[in-house]
Amino acid sequence: MAKAIHSMIRVLEETRSLDFYKQAFELNVADRLDFDSFTLVYLSNSECTFELELTVNKDQKEAYELGNGYGHLAVSVDDLDAEHRKIKDLGFEPRDIVEFEREGTLIARFFFVNDPDGYAIEVLERGGRFL
Amino acid sequence: MAKAIHSMIRVLEETRSLDFYKQAFELNVADRLDFDSFTLVYLSNSECTFELELTVNKDQKEAYELGNGYGHLAVSVDDLDAEHRKIKDLGFEPRDIVEFEREGTLIARFFFVNDPDGYAIEVLERGGRFL
Numbered sequence: 001m002a003k004a005i006h007s008m009i010r011v012l013e014e015t016r017s018l019d020f021y022k023q024a025f026e027l028n029v030a031d032r033l034d035f036d037s038f039t040l041v042y043l044s045n046s047e048c049t050f051e052l053e054l055t056v057n058k059d060q061k062e063a064y065e066l067g068n069g070y071g072h073l074a075v076s077v078d079d080l081d082a083e084h085r086k087i088k089d090l091g092f093e094p095r096d097i098v099e100f101e102r103e104g105t106l107i108a109r110f111f112f113v114n115d116p117d118g119y120a121i122e123v124l125e126r127g128g129r130f131l
Numbered sequence: 132m133a134k135a136i137h138s139m140i141r142v143l144e145e146t147r148s149l150d151f152y153k154q155a156f157e158l159n160v161a162d163r164l165d166f167d168s169f170t171l172v173y174l175s176n177s178e179c180t181f182e183l184e185l186t187v188n189k190d191q192k193e194a195y196e197l198g199n200g201y202g203h204l205a206v207s208v209d210d211l212d213a214e215h216r217k218i219k220d221l222g223f224e225p226r227d228i229v230e231f232e233r234e235g236t237l238i239a240r241f242f243f244v245n246d247p248d249g250y251a252i253e254v255l256e257r258g259g260r261f262l
Contacts, residue, residue, distance in 0.1 A: 002156035002214070002254070003178035005261060007138045008202030025133035031260055033238070042260070047134035049262075050181035055202060067198025069248065071139030071186060083133070107164070117200065123133070129162055129173070130136060131180075 006042065007073060008053040009119055010064050014039060016116045017054055023090050024113070024121075025075055027052060064117060072112070072120035080109055080125035087113055087123075094123070137173065138204060139184040140250055141195050145170060147247045148185055154221050155244070156206055156252075158183060195248060203243070203251035211240055211256035218244055218254075225254075 011017040018041065021027040027043040030051060039056040052073060077083045080097060087094045094113040099106060109125040124130040142148040149172065152158040158174040161182060172185040183204060208214045211228060218225045225244040230237060240256040255261040 001176055001178050002158070002206040002208050004181050004183065004204065005179070005207045005255070006205045008205065008253070010200050010202055027133070035233070045132055047132050048136075048181060050135050050179060052135065053202070053205070064200030065198035066200045067196035069141050069195030069197045069250070070201035071141055071184070073135065074137045074139065074184070075133040076136045077133050102166070119200065122139070124136070
């Protein structure tokens with residue numbers, strides 16, 4: 001059976017992306033494959049085998065067009081308020097925490113923050129179906 | 132510690148996307164949340180807790196702009212040739228199988244296929260670092 005193993009995004013600057021994902025979410029370099037014209041970096045941590053793959057095309061100078069189709073990578077955390085403060089203190093710009101209800105029931109508590117290339121990351125408080 | 136839990140893409144037609152992901156990769160509906168203007172569908176299977184979240188915006192008529200930043204979702208399979216044949220027999224259009232070597236060492240054996248909205252899926256043969 002097919003197993004989801006990674007999601008790939010193209011990023012402009014390797015170091016700033018590695019710093020962001022490490023500082024904000026403790027996602028570390030699991031592997032790095034360097035080729036003449038591009039570098040692949042696989043990020044993960046002990047919470048999940050699924051990896052975020054960063055492709056760094058060495059000739060790319062312009063920001064990538066993000067379009068309006070791809071949405072986000074979501075991560076869950078135990079303490080959303082602490083994570084929000086941490087990300088703000090790191091100098092990134094998380095949006096406000098949102099409580100998403102339906103018919104009086106809390107479905108999700110989350111905020112969004114953009115990575116250095118503008119890709120949205122959804123940070124969800126662990127609970128309900130978001131474990 | 133932050134745990135990667137899902138990746139979200141926006142799709143135009145719920146049924147054709149569900150059919151594709153189920154038929155091609157045995158990704159099934161883990162949950163479906165229907166709201167007035169949009170529906171969220173979470174797809175997964177027993178291989179991995181990570182989910183693919185589909186957002187279906189009910190007023191969306193035009194194809195989404197996919198841009199050139201987001202790359203792909205990758206899945207691994209035991210038998211790449213069988214998976215390639217299966218996907219072809221289902222009427223989808225997988226690209227040719229590629230063997231990616233570096234200095235004589237096989238790094239990855241894979242093919243790409245687009246989902247109904249044009250998002251690329253990379254199908255990798257299980258092995259090396261792609262387990």
